[in-house]
Amino acid sequence: MAKIELTRSPFIKNTLxxxxxxxxxxxxMLVGYIFAILAGLIGTPVGSHNxxxxxxxxxxxxxxxxxxxxxxxxxxxxxxxxxLPGEWLQRGAVLAPPDKKPxxxxxxxxxxxxxxxxxxxxxxxxxxxxxxxxxxPSITGIxxxxxxxxxxxxxxxxxxxxxxxxxxxVGGFIGLYSQAAPIELRIKDKQVCVTCEGKPCYxxxxxxxxxxxxxxxxxxxxxxxxxxxxxxxxxxxxxxxAVNLRLFSADLAKPSTRMDxxxxxxxxxxxxxxxxxxxxxxxGMLKDAAYNVGSNAWFVYVFIFLAIIFGILPGxxxxxxxxxKSSTPLKHRFASLSSALIPLGLMFWVAFSLSFVLTxxxxxxxxxxxxxxxxxxxxxxxxxxxxxxxxxxLAPAQTLALVGGLIWxxxxxxxxxxxxxxxxxxxVVYCFVLTSVMLWLLL
Amino acid sequence: xxxxxxxxxxxITVVIVGVVxxxxxxxSRTPLIHxxxxxxxxxxxxxxxxxxxxxxxxxxxxDDVMHGFAxxxxxxEGIDVEPGKVSxxxxxxxxxxxxxxxxxxxxxxxxxxMRGTIEVSGSPSEPEPATVPLYVSxxxxxxxxxxARVIPSSQPSAMRGQGLAIELPVNLSxxxxxxxxxxxxxxxxxxxxxxxSQRWDVVAYLWQSNTDQESLANGKQLYAQNCAxxxxxxxxxxxxxxxxxxxxxxxxxxxxTGAQDMKMQTPANFTDPTRILGASPALLQGKILRGGMxxxxxxxxxxxxxxxxxxxxxxIYSFQFDYEK
Numbered sequence: 001m002a003k004i005e006l007t008r009s010p011f012i013k014n015t016l017x018x019x020x021x022x023x024x025x026x027x028x029m030l031v032g033y034i035f036a037i038l039a040g041l042i043g044t045p046v047g048s049h050n051x052x053x054x055x056x057x058x059x060x061x062x063x064x065x066x067x068x069x070x071x072x073x074x075x076x077x078x079x080x081x082x083x084l085p086g087e088w089l090q091r092g093a094v095l096a097p098p099d100k101k102p103x104x105x106x107x108x109x110x111x112x113x114x115x116x117x118x119x120x121x122x123x124x125x126x127x128x129x130x131x132x133x134x135x136x137p138s139i140t141g142i143x144x145x146x147x148x149x150x151x152x153x154x155x156x157x158x159x160x161x162x163x164x165x166x167x168x169x170v171g172g173f174i175g176l177y178s179q180a181a182p183i184e185l186r187i188k189d190k191q192v193c194v195t196c197e198g199k200p201c202y203x204x205x206x207x208x209x210x211x212x213x214x215x216x217x218x219x220x221x222x223x224x225x226x227x228x229x230x231x232x233x234x235x236x237x238x239x240x241x242a243v244n245l246r247l248f249s250a251d252l253a254k255p256s257t258r259m260d261x262x263x264x265x266x267x268x269x270x271x272x273x274x275x276x277x278x279x280x281x282x283x284g285m286l287k288d289a290a291y292n293v294g295s296n297a298w299f300v301y302v303f304i305f306l307a308i309i310f311g312i313l314p315g316x317x318x319x320x321x322x323x324x325k326s327s328t329p330l331k332h333r334f335a336s337l338s339s340a341l342i343p344l345g346l347m348f349w350v351a352f353s354l355s356f357v358l359t360x361x362x363x364x365x366x367x368x369x370x371x372x373x374x375x376x377x378x379x380x381x382x383x384x385x386x387x388x389x390x391x392x393x394l395a396p397a398q399t400l401a402l403v404g405g406l407i408w409x410x411x412x413x414x415x416x417x418x419x420x421x422x423x424x425x426x427x428v429v430y431c432f433v434l435t436s437v438m439l440w441l442l443l
Numbered sequence: 444x445x446x447x448x449x450x451x452x453x454x455i456t457v458v459i460v461g462v463v464x465x466x467x468x469x470x471s472r473t474p475l476i477h478x479x480x481x482x483x484x485x486x487x488x489x490x491x492x493x494x495x496x497x498x499x500x501x502x503x504x505x506d507d508v509m510h511g512f513a514x515x516x517x518x519x520e521g522i523d524v525e526p527g528k529v530s531x532x533x534x535x536x537x538x539x540x541x542x543x544x545x546x547x548x549x550x551x552x553x554x555x556x557m558r559g560t561i562e563v564s565g566s567p568s569e570p571e572p573a574t575v576p577l578y579v580s581x582x583x584x585x586x587x588x589x590x591a592r593v594i595p596s597s598q599p600s601a602m603r604g605q606g607l608a609i610e611l612p613v614n615l616s617x618x619x620x621x622x623x624x625x626x627x628x629x630x631x632x633x634x635x636x637x638x639x640s641q642r643w644d645v646v647a648y649l650w651q652s653n654t655d656q657e658s659l660a661n662g663k664q665l666y667a668q669n670c671a672x673x674x675x676x677x678x679x680x681x682x683x684x685x686x687x688x689x690x691x692x693x694x695x696x697x698x699x700t701g702a703q704d705m706k707m708q709t710p711a712n713f714t715d716p717t718r719i720l721g722a723s724p725a726l727l728q729g730k731i732l733r734g735g736m737x738x739x740x741x742x743x744x745x746x747x748x749x750x751x752x753x754x755x756x757x758x759i760y761s762f763q764f765d766y767e768k
Contacts, residue, residue, distance in 0.1 A: 027455060031462045038463060042470050045506045049527025094451045098444075366527075372466060374473045375502055375529030383528075 003244040005188075007233070016230045016243065019095055022078070030081035033144065035371070040141020044373025048386070050137035051371035054363045056144070057134050062357040064174075065349050073178030077171060078228040082147050083164050086155030087212065097209060106159045109166055109214075115260040119172030120267055124309075126169050127271050128302055131278065131290040161212040164227060171227075176264050177346045178223040179251035179339075180408075184244050185217070185226050185233075192240040193218030201232035201241070208234035217241060222251045224261070249408065255339035255416045259331065262338040263314070269341050269434065270309035272348035276441040280355055313434075320426035328420040336420050340413035340427045347405025348438055351398040355442060358389045398442050406435040476503045478510040478524045478546065481553035486544070488559070495565025499534040511547030514561065515746035521547030521668075539565040543745035549672040552687045555741035574749075577621055578729030585729035586736060591626035591721035595643040600765040604648030607641055615649040624723040625650060625763070647764035654757035659766065662758025665751055673739065678713030678762035685710060688739055710739070713762040720763060727756045 007013040015021050032055070040052035047053040068075045088094050092102030126133060126143070133139050151163035164171050187193055193201075201217045204210035211217065213227045217236075220226055233241045256262070277283065278290045289297035314334075321333055328336075362384060369382035376382065390397075409431045410424070417424035477487045483506075493499040503512050505526045513521035514534060524530050524546075536542070546557035578585055611634060623631075628646045629639075637645070654662075667676070673688060675681040689709060713719055731752050734742035747755070 023451065027458060030455075031458055034459060034462050035466065038466055042467070044504060044527045046527030093448055094455065095445075095448050098448075370529075372470060373504060373527050373529070374470065374475070375504070375531070 003184075003246045005242045005244050007241070007243045012243070013233075017233050019234070022230065023094070025079045026081060026084055029079050030084055033081040033148070037141045037144045037148070039371055040137040040139075040144065042372065043137055045137055046373065047135040047137055048360070048363050049367060049370070049373050050140075051367050052137045052140045052144070053135065054360075054367035056140060058357060058360045059364050062353060062361070064170075065353045066357070069174055069177050069181065070346060070350065071181060072183050072228075073181030073223045074171075074174055074226060074228045075181075075183070076174060077164065078230065080164075082168070083151045083155070083161050083212075085148065086152035086163065087161065089152065090155040091209065097204060097206060104155075105157045107157055109158050109162050113166055115258070116166070116172045116175070116264055117260045118167050119169060120260065120264055122167055122169035123172055123267060123271075124306075127267075127275075128305060129293060130275070131287070132293050134279075135291075160210070160214045161227070165213055165225065172264055173268050175224040176261060176268065176342060178226075180249040180343055180346055181223060182246055182248050182250075183228075184223055184246055184250070185228055185230075186220055186242060186244060187218055188240050188242050190218065192238045196238060196240075200235040200237060205235050205237070207237075208232075210235070221254065222256070224251070224256070249343060249412060252339050252342060252412050253415050255336040255419055257332050257335045259335055262335040263310075265338045265341040265345055266313045266317075267309050269345040269348060270305075270313050272345060272352050273434070273438055273441060274305055274308060276348075276352050276355075276438060280352070281441060317427075317430055320430050321422070324422045324426065326420060326422045328422070333420050333422065337413065337416050337422075337427055339416050340409050340424075340431065343408035343412055344405050344431050344434065347401045347408065348434075351401040351405075351438065351442055354394060354398055354401065358391070358394055360386075361389050362387045395443055399439065402435050402439055402442075406431055474502065475529065476501055478503060478505045478512070478550075478557070479507050480551040481556040482551065483507065485557045486546075486559040490559060491544070491561045493534065493536055493561055493563045495536055495539050495563060499536070499561070501532050501534065503530045503532065504528065508550050509548050510550050510557065513545060513547045515543040515545060516748055517542070523548070534561070536561075536563040536565075539563050545746055547668060549683065552684050552691065554672065554684075558745075576728060576732055577725040578732075581622060581725055583723075583726055583729060585726055585733065589624065589721045589723075589726055590717045591624065591719075593626060593629060593639075594716040594720055595640060597640065598763070598765050599640075599643035599647035601644070601647040601651040602765070603641070604644035604646065604651075607637065607645050608648050611637075611645070615652070617653060620650070620653040621724045621728075624726070625720040625760070627723070629720075647766075650757075650760050650764055651766050654754075658754040658757050659761060661751070662754035662756070662761075665747070665755050666758050669743070669746075670755070673710040674713060675710070678759070680710040680712035680714075682710060691739075713759050716763055719760065724753075724756045727759060728752055731755060 007016065036052040036056055039050055043050045043052065064076055090102065090104055090106075092098050092100070129139075133143060147163075147168070150167065151161075154162040154167065193199075196218075198205070199216065199218070200207070200210070202210050202215075208231050211232055212229050213225055215225050217226075217232045228243075233243075278286050285297075286301070289295070289301040292298050317338065318330075318334060321337055322330060324333075326333060363386060365379075365381035365384040369379045369384075370376045388394075410428045413424040413427035413431065417427065476491075479485060479487065491499070491501070501512075503522075503524045505524045505528075508526060510524040511521040512524050512530070512532065513519050519534070522530055522532055540563055542561040542563060544559050544561055546554055548554070550557065615628070619628075625643075625646045628649060629642050632642045632645055634642070666674075671682055672684050673680075673682045675685070711718060730740065731747065732742070732744040734740045734744075743752070
């Protein structure tokens with residue numbers, strides 16, 4: 001299927017090119033974000049009734065993982081409020097570039113950090129504390145505030161969006177899974193970029209800022225690091241940037257060979273399985289261990305968590321591919337073939353989140369009417385009783401997601417295997433076994 | 444600076460100040476009474492102030508589990524205080540004094556510690572003369588064992604006892620009932636025409652005749668709400684907190700050496716005839732009013748009214764006597 005250029009529509013193009021629609025969304029998101037911090041810190045400590053927990057970990061998470069990431073890739077990054085205050089300070093402006101540049105350090109991020117290992121670590125840190133984070137409003141408030149201040153701090157020190165690109169715990173996996181999304185931002189004609197003087201899409205101009213994500217759009221072949229901020233659409237003097245509708249997982253046809261991205265796939269896959277066991281499973285001891293941060297049981301939980309993600313899952317995967325005859329080095333094969341785990345991991349998260357979200361979605365109405373737990377009833381829904389939603393379709397929907405993910409992964413494995421000229425059977429078996437385990441955990 | 448930039452900055456500043464300031468302002472002006480399990484702090488605040496004749500409006504919320512709220516020594520029905528929700532209650536006091544408010548839900552092992560006070564000020568009224576509890580006037584040592592030396596071989600029946608009592612010159616005054624244990628009454632009924640079993644039946648009847656169905660029903664309800672968590676629904680000392688109490692007692696190595704070699708945290712077993720048939724209503728009143736010093740038994744004197752304690756005692760004896768008709 002050919003790509004469909006959405007920006008051919010004057011409405012879409014003008015909407016994306018103007019700063020004001022995006023700014024309006026940004027302000028709404030920033031208000032929600034700051035309110036979530038506040039609610040976490042001063043609202044009721046009962047997680048199921050606190051705006052911060054309900055709107056961040058139930059409502060936002062549901063929209064992110066079930067809709068935005070699968071269909072819009074980094075669509076969330078395009079409206080995320082976390083980098084805004086830092087970016088405004090860094091730029092010295094909210095709208096178009098000012099006449100004078102502000103005097104911040106504007107350093108380049110050191111080369112050793114120009115990968116997603118820090119994002120892997122930050123995600124793992126949140127994951128290891130997730131049982132407390134997901135249930136304790138004050139912790140959620142502190143973490144949200146810490147992310148905001150970290151983004152501001154990094155914007156003062158480094159150029160562009162260093163936080164989003166290298167530290168954000170969410171941005172890492174959104175980037176990974178955005179390769180599977182049917183939306184992309186690409187250039188129309190490579191030759192135009194080659195001959196373009198000054199490269200304003202990267203360096204900025206009076207029309208807009210240089211790519212905040214430190215990406216040269218002319219070389220963009222994957223969604224992973226494009227934050228869909230639309231700055232390049234504003235700065236390109238040749239109207240050479242397009243937003244396209246494309247086939248799902250188009251980026252995975254040419255798998256990445258980076259180990260940080262490969263391990264991100266394992267981290268996400270393993271985390272989804274562990275979460276399914278801890279948060280949805282019937283094992284009280286496991287829940288206690290995950291919740292009692294700092295206890296001996298929690299350290300055992302951490303050890304097992306890390307062992308699964310960094311040892312067992314990649315270990316078995318390596319065993320499956322180490323014996324395959326290939327001229328491609330093992331490390332290269334490992335990284336390339338792990339791209340098969342991207343659709344699988346995404347669908348694992350979708351299946352897990354369906355259960356988590358549908359079980360807890362009824363809390364949204366109550367929290368909406370009384371976001372701070374002060375006894376308000378703004379929309380008459382404060383006394384909505386908890387009730388799992390769409391229970392009859394949950395198991396079929398999860399099964400469909402997991403089986404669909406397996407088929408999708410098998411197809412991706414075939415393409416990746418073709419790239420490195422090896423058999424895809426070990427990866428397909430690997431994905432099948434993991435899917436079976438996930439089905440057992442969830443159903 | 445260009446005009447749109449300036450206006451946008453002003454807009455953002457106003458919105459952010461508003462989104463932070465407005466909730467903070469409202470929050471600071473909404474006094475909530477927070478309920479937490481005792482281990483985490485209990486009621487906060489735990490001292491409230493009110494005035495006679497002026498309604499006291501309270502907003503209560505729970506920060507952890509389901510709690511309840513009631514004010515002792517009043518006829519107030521307990522209200523639920525749900526996690527994350529706000530319950531409203533209005534209190535009116537017609538007499539000054541210090542009232543105890545307490546949790547009415549079994550929220551945890553130290554549920555009974557969830558108490559606070561309401562200091563009600565107002566025009567001084569005639570001070571009511573304090574009634575000396577019977578156990579004090581009788582000079583009863585309520586911490587000493589008062590075991591029955593003789594116990595019945597089967598559960599005494601008030602119905603059987605009623606038939607026997609009609610034929611006997613038995614007269615038991617309310618004063619006698621309050622001051623004597625069933626075993627003392629058994630001893631005082633040393634009629635050669637009665638077997639031991641029949642004497643116990645008569646004691647059961649005499650104890651029943653000092654209460655009525657309404658009191659027993661009220662006592663049962665009070666027991667279920669306030670006592671059964673530790674003493675068990677059937678009085679066997681095996682309530683839902685029993686294991687935790689034992690564990691807490693073992694952990695603190697608190698033991699009381701005495702005739703019963705009782706673990707301090709072990710709730711009394713009301714189905715044990717040795718224990719209950721040796722206890723007079725005055726003794727039980729003392730235990731309830733003051734609590735078990737050094738044990739887990741709370742002090743209920745500031746919570747229950749005299750009538751409520753009377754009903755509870757009557758119900759406790761029903762674990763020994765067959766009151767059914």
